[in-house]
Amino acid sequence: MQPASLILASGSPRRRELLTHLGVPFRVLVSDIEERSAHSDPALVARDLAEQKARATAALPGGDAPLVLAADTLVALDGALLGKPVDAAQNAAFLRTLSGRTHTVFSGVALLHAGELSSGVTATHVTFRALTESEVAYYAASGEGLDKAGGYGIQGLGTALVERIEGEYSNVVGFPLTLVAALLRSVGVPVWGRA
Ligand SMILES: Cc1cn([C@H]2C[C@H](O)[C@@H](COP(=O)(O)OP(=O)(O)OP(=O)(O)O)O2)c(=O)[nH]c1=O
Numbered sequence: 050m051q052p053a054s055l056i057l058a059s060g061s062p063r064r065r066e067l068l069t070h071l072g073v074p075f076r077v078l079v080s081d082i083e084e085r086s087a088h089s090d091p092a093l094v095a096r097d098l099a100e101q102k103a104r105a106t107a108a109l110p111g112g113d114a115p116l117v118l119a120a121d122t123l124v125a126l127d128g129a130l131l132g133k134p135v136d137a138a139q140n141a142a143f144l145r146t147l148s149g150r151t152h153t154v155f156s157g158v159a160l161l162h163a164g165e166l167s168s169g170v171t172a173t174h175v176t177f178r179a180l181t182e183s184e185v186a187y188y189a190a191s192g193e194g195l196d197k198a199g200g201y202g203i204q205g206l207g208t209a210l211v212e213r214i215e216g217e218y219s220n221v222v223g224f225p226l227t228l229v230a231a232l233l234r235s236v237g238v239p240v241w242g243r244a
Contacts, residue, residue, distance in 0.1 A: 053074045053075050053076045053114070054114055054115045054116055055073060055074065055075040055076075055114065055115075055116040055117075055118060055233075055238070056075065056076055056077070056078045056106060056107075056112060056114045056116065056117045056118065057075045057076070057077050057078075057118055057119075058078060058079065058080060058102050058103055058105075058106035058107075058112075058117050058118060058119035059077065059079060059102070059118075059119060059120060060077075060079040061120075061223055061224075063204065063222045063223050063224065064120060064223055064224045065077060067219055067222065067223075067224040067226060067229075068118075068224065068229070070226065071226065071229065071230055071233070071240045071241065072240065072241050072242065073233060073238060073239075073240060075118070076114075078106050078109060078111060078112055079106065080102060080105035080106040080108075080109055080112075081105075082098075082101050082102055082105045084098050084121070084132075086098055086101075091123050091125040091130055091153070091155045092155050092157075092170045092172065093170075094121075094123060094130070094155075094157075095121045095122065095123045095155040095156060095157030095170050096121075096157035096158075096159070096168050096169070096170045097157070098121035098157060099119045099120050099121045099156075099157035099158055099159035099168060100119075100157075100159040100166055100168055102119035102120075102121065102159070103117045103118065103119040103159040103160065103161040103166065104161065104166070106119060107161050115162065115163060116160065116161065116162055116233075116236065116238065117160070117161040118158070118159070118160050118161075118229070118232075118233075119158070119159050119161075120156055120157060120158045120159070120223060120224050120229075121156065121157045122154060122155070122156045122157075122198045122220075122223040123154070123155045123156075123198055124147075124152055124153075124154055124198045124199030125152060125153045125154075125155060126146060126147065126150065126152040126153070131143050131146070131147075131152075131198065131199045131200065132198060133195065133196060133197060133198060133200070134194060134195060134200040136195075137189045137190060137192070137195075138189075139200070140188075140189040140194045140195060140200040141185050141186060141189040143194070143199060143200035143201075144177075144180060144185045144188060144189060144194075144200060144201070144210070145180070145185055147177045147199065147200075147201070147210075148177050148178070148179055148180040148185070149177060149178065149179035149180070150176070150177060151174050151175065151176040151177075151213075152174070152175055152177075152199070153172050153173070153174055153175075154172070154173045154174075154175055154198070154199070154220060154221045155170055155171070155172050156170065156171050156220045156223055156224065156225050156228075157169070157170045158170070158171075158224070158225060158228050158229055158232060160232040160233065160235075160236065162236045167232055167235060167236070168232075169228050169231075169232065170228075171216070171217055171220040171225035171227070171228050172216060172220070173214060173215065173216030173217055173218075173220045173221050173225075174214070174215040174216055175203070175211055175213075175214050175215075175221060176211070176212045176213040176214070176215075177210050177211060177212060178210060178211070178212045180210065184210075188201070188206065188207070188210065191206055193205050193206050193207060194207065198223075202222075203218070203221045203222060204222050
């Protein structure tokens with residue numbers, strides 16, 4: 050059997066599940082880049098890191114597929130970036146920062162096609178409820194936010210933190226499907242049976 054011509058360059062189970070929804074066969078190959086960008090604008094950082102992940106994966110043994118797809122998600126508030134919390138205490142601090150306010154989630158997506166990169170970024174605005182200290186402690190203790198940008202997962206228990214969302218839901222989970230589908234279709238890959 051031929052290996053799938055599309056590689057998903059991501060270790061994120063959320064991205065794997067979301068890509069499955071598009072009905073495109075793929076395999077997973079993950080590189081380990083140091084997430085560092087020369088940009089400071091969060092949208093440009095997310096796009097740059099997605100491009101770096103795609104290129105790094107393509108350079109791995111077994112990475113020379115016709116198509117390599119990667120993404121990066123960042124949470125931004127007041128010009129600062131909230132990455133993945135290192136522990137429950139930092140997760141609680143992130144939640145206090147986000148409480149009662151609107152932040153922006155940026156996901157960059159990059160598609161490497163025959164050596165050529167195409168990429169884009171999607172922004173979604175998410176407003177948190179004003180959280181009580183016991184809610185912060187309860188969520189931080191759940192551990193759900195530890196492997197997630199901003200320290201929460203809107204697709205899990207974290208949905209109870211959110212009062213309002215403006216923009217695409219899948220983008221918050223880490224993989225904006227409108228952009229992913231457009232990039233795949235732009236290089237002739239059928240999504241839901243339509244190229
Ligand atoms: C805000 C938010 C983020 N996230 C996740 C999506 C991403 O997996 C993660 C952001 O980290 P990323 O560095 O974008 O991705 P990753 O390290 O998990 O995976 P890879 O680099 O291998 O692709 O945060 C959620 O799952 N739900 C949410 O609500």
